[in-house]
Amino acid sequence: MKSFLQIWMPINASTHGDRVDNLIVYVHWLMLVLFVGWGIFFVYTLFRFSRNRNPKADYHGVKSHYSSYLEIGVALIEAVLLIAFSLPFWIQEVASATEEGSEYDIEVRALGQQFQWNIHYPGLDGVFGKTDPTLIDGSSNPLGLDRSDTNAKDDFASVGRLYVPVDKKVLVHVGSYDVIHNFFLPVMRVKQDAIPGTSIPVTFIPTATSPKNPTKDNRWEIGCAQLCGSGHYKMIGELIVLEHDEYKTWEEDQVKKAIEEGDAW
Numbered sequence: 001m002k003s004f005l006q007i008w009m010p011i012n013a014s015t016h017g018d019r020v021d022n023l024i025v026y027v028h029w030l031m032l033v034l035f036v037g038w039g040i041f042f043v044y045t046l047f048r049f050s051r052n053r054n055p056k057a058d059y060h061g062v063k064s065h066y067s068s069y070l071e072i073g074v075a076l077i078e079a080v081l082l083i084a085f086s087l088p089f090w091i092q093e094v095a096s097a098t099e100e101g102s103e104y105d106i107e108v109r110a111l112g113q114q115f116q117w118n119i120h121y122p123g124l125d126g127v128f129g130k131t132d133p134t135l136i137d138g139s140s141n142p143l144g145l146d147r148s149d150t151n152a153k154d155d156f157a158s159v160g161r162l163y164v165p166v167d168k169k170v171l172v173h174v175g176s177y178d179v180i181h182n183f184f185l186p187v188m189r190v191k192q193d194a195i196p197g198t199s200i201p202v203t204f205i206p207t208a209t210s211p212k213n214p215t216k217d218n219r220w221e222i223g224c225a226q227l228c229g230s231g232h233y234k235m236i237g238e239l240i241v242l243e244h245d246e247y248k249t250w251e252e253d254q255v256k257k258a259i260e261e262g263d264a265w
């Protein structure tokens, strides 16, 4: 279901995006009702309790319980939003989708670093090679990959660019080298804090391929949604969703470069 507020949102290109958007829409409707309701109440009090009508202060105040009932009503609606919409969504899309043993097609690591996203691909063996923070070198080894590890031989990095195939389940382990960043894929409705020393899984399934020759206005961005330092504004990457065979060709190409040249970034 496409809700009318989606007109003002980035396009949604993930299977779970509609549920996120619907929740945003419900919260906005509740906020609109509260905004109009409190606005009317405020104007009412200006007249009802004006100095002209109440020359003497009333030391007893309001006796009715209407405002309490209203507050309870608002709390109930919020509880319904949380229990009926947010929690089931979170359990299904976040908790169970990322738990140990759940199925996925592509697995990458996204590591925030002032001020870029380093994407680590495990290569054709599907196993991430060993990394060591002391080996990190901004230009030649942004992941700190230990090439002496056999699993690391075909690993490669893609700085600022996340390539994924369409219609496949992608698992991203989000982490950080330095400060707290936030891995944000607006068109996938994915937003996850990247916290140093932790690796937090997020998943999504793209439903469309990204624009072929993207311009600044229609490219699919990777953003950093957490103020992370003076270069935060330029921590923008690009999400590239390819057809499955295009993705395979790209991946094999990167692996070849990694094996032949010992690096691929």
Ligand SMILES: [Cu+2]
Residues within 6 Å of the ligand: 112, 114, 115, 180, 181, 182, 224, 225, 226, 227, 228, 232, 235
């Ligand atoms: Cu950042």
